[in-house]
Amino acid sequence: MVEGIIYRYRTGVAWRDLPGSFGPWQTVWERHQAFSRDGTWDRIHAQLIAEADAAGEVDWTVSVDATINRAHQHATTLSRQERPAGLTGG
Template identity: 45%
Template sequence: MSRDVISDEVWDVRGPVFPAAAATGRPPADRRLVVEAIAWHYRTGAPWRDTPERFGNWNTVYKNFDRWSKAGVWADLLEHVQSLALANEDLDWVASIDSTIVRVHQHGATLPRTTGGSNELQEIWSRAS
């Protein structure tokens, strides 16, 4: 099984959350393939235009992603998966944030610090000597 292919078992759980295709108009893109393309995009961090051809037209993938985002489909999917995990007692609400990935913006790095911490430290050292 390829790394970017959603298994049938996973799709059976997540697939029904996505809206049904319109009955009229252009034939819709395969929902599962579009979701796989979106997952590929976020896993690689590549621009939308660099979406591999095996997923179809990049613009179709992006438009579906954008439409689903505005419709709240991704939030619904998260709620759906969380409710299933909670029902199966597989959900653990422990979160850990590693401060090494939290960076200050380059323009904020040179701002003066007004915490007073360094001034107090200098006063302590000047009294001790």
């Protein structure tokens, strides 16, 4: 079951396209949903991080990216305020 969930995220396939060797896709999806709701994945992640950190296998270096991305003027959803011809300025 867990291998089916990992396979789905690793490959990016739709749930319905899971190979039959993992069992019915609905069952795999339902288990994933249950683990997400009850916090099982969070507990597993916390335990794995704690073990890796204790073994010195985690690099806690943080990188901050200050890149600014601006949308093209035509990408906005706001309409332009039309000005009468001949008027300039703001």
